[in-house]
Amino acid sequence: MKVFLETQRLILRQFTEADANHLFELDRDPDVVCFANKTGKPTQYEVVRAQILPNFLEYYDKYDSYGYWAAVEKLSNKFIGWFHFRPAVGNPDEIELGYRLQKSAWGKGYATEGSQALIRKGFSELNTQRVVATALVANPASIRVMEKVGLKFEKKFVEKAYTYPGVSQEAIKYALTKDQFQLDEFQLDE
Numbered sequence: 001m002k003v004f005l006e007t008q009r010l011i012l013r014q015f016t017e018a019d020a021n022h023l024f025e026l027d028r029d030p031d032v033v034c035f036a037n038k039t040g041k042p043t044q045y046e047v048v049r050a051q052i053l054p055n056f057l058e059y060y061d062k063y064d065s066y067g068y069w070a071a072v073e074k075l076s077n078k079f080i081g082w083f084h085f086r087p088a089v090g091n092p093d094e095i096e097l098g099y100r101l102q103k104s105a106w107g108k109g110y111a112t113e114g115s116q117a118l119i120r121k122g123f124s125e126l127n128t129q130r131v132v133a134t135a136l137v138a139n140p141a142s143i144r145v146m147e148k149v150g151l152k153f154e155k156k157f158v159e160k161a162y163t164y165p166g167v168s169q170e171a172i173k174y175a176l177t178k179d180q181f182q183l184d185e186f187q188l189d190e
């Protein structure tokens with residue numbers, strides 16, 4: 001299985017058919033999916049096997065370097081979740097960053113570490129021009145990751161597809177262009 005990139009503590013690799021259980025275990029935790037799935041609810045195994053995993057795998061046919069990447073913690077050699085770095089649905093010129101990790105892996109800086117590496121690779125090797133990310137306002141951990149990796153607030157919008165009762169559909173979009181990224185790097189180097 002092809003490794004896409006490696007950070008200090010993580011390996012991001014391609015998904016395979018054998019990852020159905022990993023994805024099911026991830027998506028069965030209500031705390032993981034409440035702000036991440038459109039329904040806010042856990043996913044049935046059959047949906048993971050027949051829809052979600054095939055959708056992830058399709059990216060490898062369509063794109064050399066964009067798609068969904070399984071995150072493996074080097075220390076334990078275990079699957080801890082995933083990142084996506086993919087052409088945004090409806091606007092393929094924007095590369096959309098996303099992440100979903102098991103609760104046991106939260107709070108260790110892993111989402112930040114993986115996202116930073118993807119952004120750097122995108123701007124330096126993949127001809128990415130603009131990286132975007134979205135989250136519900138109700139999901140401060142996700143928004144904090146966007147801020148920590150240098151994305152800037154762009155706009156608020158209503159995520160009409162999100163249907164979990166009692167949670168606001170208010171959402172935000174953050175973005176970073178290649179020019180801004182290079183300028184930020186330059187200023188850090190100074």
Ligand SMILES: CC(C)(COP(=O)(O)OP(=O)(O)OC[C@H]1O[C@@H](n2cnc3c(N)ncnc32)[C@H](O)[C@@H]1OP(=O)(O)O)[C@@H](O)C(=O)NCCC(=O)NCCS
Pocket residue numbers: 031032033035036099100101102105106107108109110111112113134135136139140141142144145
């Ligand atoms: C969002 C998610 C990927 C973050 O992963 P992580 O590895 O814990 O993130 P990091 O450790 O890199 O950074 C998290 C940051 O959010 C902060 N944070 C966490 N919970 C928070 C909260 N409730 N309010 C404010 N900040 C919070 C952390 O303190 C940390 O910031 P800091 O380093 O300045 O202290 C993880 O919580 C997750 O998988 N959630 C479920 C799936 C999901 O919501 N995905 C995003 C959909 S848009």
